[in-house]
Amino acid sequence: MRKHILSLAAIVIALLWCNSVLARCFEPLANPTERDPKNFRDLLEIPQPPLAPGVNRFEPVTDGLGPANIDFYFVRFKKPAGVTLEDFFKQVRQQFPAFSKAKAGRYGFGPYETSLAKEDAVRKANADLWASSNPMGALMVFNLGSVWPVSALFRSGKTGMGIYPVEKAGGVQVICSSPTDFVFATVDLKIGDEHPVAGRRAFGIMEDSGGQSWTFYSKAVDQNSGSALNALMIPYGGIFCAGHTFWISFYGEFRAYLADRGLTVEKWSLKNHGYAPYPFQDGTQPEAKVCNAPELDGSP
Numbered sequence: 001m002r003k004h005i006l007s008l009a010a011i012v013i014a015l016l017w018c019n020s021v022l023a024r025c026f027e028p029l030a031n032p033t034e035r036d037p038k039n040f041r042d043l044l045e046i047p048q049p050p051l052a053p054g055v056n057r058f059e060p061v062t063d064g065l066g067p068a069n070i071d072f073y074f075v076r077f078k079k080p081a082g083v084t085l086e087d088f089f090k091q092v093r094q095q096f097p098a099f100s101k102a103k104a105g106r107y108g109f110g111p112y113e114t115s116l117a118k119e120d121a122v123r124k125a126n127a128d129l130w131a132s133s134n135p136m137g138a139l140m141v142f143n144l145g146s147v148w149p150v151s152a153l154f155r156s157g158k159t160g161m162g163i164y165p166v167e168k169a170g171g172v173q174v175i176c177s178s179p180t181d182f183v184f185a186t187v188d189l190k191i192g193d194e195h196p197v198a199g200r201r202a203f204g205i206m207e208d209s210g211g212q213s214w215t216f217y218s219k220a221v222d223q224n225s226g227s228a229l230n231a232l233m234i235p236y237g238g239i240f241c242a243g244h245t246f247w248i249s250f251y252g253e254f255r256a257y258l259a260d261r262g263l264t265v266e267k268w269s270l271k272n273h274g275y276a277p278y279p280f281q282d283g284t285q286p287e288a289k290v291c292n293a294p295e296l297d298g299s300p
Contacts, residue, residue: 023178024178024180024181024204025046025176025177025178025181025182025183025202025204026042026043026046026176026181026183026202026204026219027039027042028072028074028204028206028215028217028219029072029217029219029272032072032074032217032269032272033269033271033272034072034272034284035070035272035274035276035284035285035286035287036282036283036284036285037070037276037280037281037282037285038280038282040070040219040221040280041280043183043199043200043202043219043220043221044060044061044200044221046175046176046183046200047175048175048185049136049137049175050137051173051187052112052126052137052138052139052173052187053122053125053139054112054114054122054139054171054189054190054191055139055171055173055187055188055189055190056187056188056189056190057187057188058173058185058186058187058188059185059186059187059188059194059195059197059198059199059225060198060199061198061199061200061221061222061223061278062198062223063278063279065198065223065224065225065226065278066223066224066278067223067275067276067277067278067288068199068221068222068223068275068276068277068278068280069197069199069220069221069222069223069240069243069273069274069275069276069290070220070221070273070274070276070285071218071219071220071244071247071272071273071274072217072218072219072220072272072273073217073218073247073251073269073270073272073273074215074216074217074218074268074269075215075216075217075251075254075255075258075265075267075268076208076213076214076215076265076266076267076268077213077214077215077216077258077263077264077265077266078212078213078263078264078266079207079211079212079213079214080214080261080263085179085180085205085206085207085214086179086180088205088214089179089180089181089204089205089216090133090179092205092216092254092257093130093135093182093203094130094131095254095257096109097109097110098253098257099250099251099253099254099257100142100143100246100250100253102249102250102252102253103253104249106249107142107143107144107246107249107250108142108143109140109141109142109143110127110140110141110143111123111124111125111126111127111130111138111139111140111141112126112139112140112141112171112189112191112192113126114191126138126139126140129174133179134177135174135177135182136174136175136176136177136182137173137174138173138174139171139172139173139187140171140172140173140174140184141169141170141171141172141189141192142169142170142172142246143168143169143170144168144169144170144196144242144246168196168232169189169192169193170186170195170196170197171186171187171188171189171192171195172184172185172186172187172195172201173185173187175200176202180204180205180206181202181203181204181205182202182203182204183200183201183202184200184201184202184203185199185200186198186199186200186201186222186225193227193229194225194227194229195225196224196225196227196229196230196233196239196242196243197222197223197224197225197239197240197243198222198223198224198225198226199220199221199222199223200220200221200222201218201219201220201222202218202219202220203216203217203218204216204217204218204219205217213266216254218247222240222243223278224239224240237290237291237292237293238290238291240275240290240291241290241291241292241293243290244270244273244290244291244293245291245293247270248270248293248294248296251268251270251296255268267297267298268296268297268298269296269297269298270295270296270297271287271295271296271297272287273289273290274286274287274288274289274290275288275290276288
């Protein structure tokens with residue numbers, strides 16, 4: 001009897017694990033122009049996992065930090081042949097350093113590290129997680145391409161070989177992962193200081209109705225983290241304008257990646273972004289843009 005109970009328990013655990021793996025971390029917007037905060041709350045409801053080595057704390061969206069930015073960016077493209085949705089998403093995720101660096105080399109993206117040593121154990125652990133099929137817990141760093149008195153990171157913060165000798169590093173930890181999406185939470189790093197924004201940004205891929213097209217998308221809720229050093233971002237239009245400018249570059253590189261592989265871009269948009277009062281109010285929020293950066297959308 002005990003043997004049968006153990007076997008049944010193993011089956012139940014396996015089924016639960018499979019369901020957790022196959023489930024999406026978050027829901028894409030059914031209407032990509034939707035600005036009702038209720039459709040963004042799912043990002044804030046994802047439980048916080050244990051802190052990754054190198055993290056002081058998560059930086060949550062909370063009362064008292066002012067309005068939040070909500071955004072949803074997407075690119076719909078012709079479905080590639082001979083590859084699964086899951087494998088293609090993994091391939092795209094591995095290209096984040098290239099998408100971030102872009103042609104100008106101003107920005108960057110790489111694993112968090114604690115030294116310049118060639119075999120830095122923390123860097124290797126994060127790089128291995130990011131390269132795996134399940135990056136849950138990976139601690140990664142964006143080089144935000146702006147002058148900053150406290151960068152304090154080594155190669156990670158300079159992945160993009162930016163234009164300043166000391167640049168801001170933005171730490172993010174993967175707090176949820178599935179074969180077709182994942183979620184970053186911003187963090188305060190032990191080496192690297194606070195991220196300029198507090199919140200969560202998620203990425204995913206889905207097959208569109210009809211099965212001939214796929215859509216790569218991101219969805220975010222974030223606030224000014226309250227760091228006194230965020231005043232240094234004012235020359236760049238403020239932290240949210242600087243962030244939107246970065247994503248314009250990132251998605252431009254993604255579309256170029258598709259074009260290099262003969263995958264036609266059918267529709268894309270980076271227009272759905274802007275402030276919403278926080279705590280969130282009910283109903284559709286106006287498009288209070290974060291800056292005067294180009295409003296990009298359309299077809300090739």
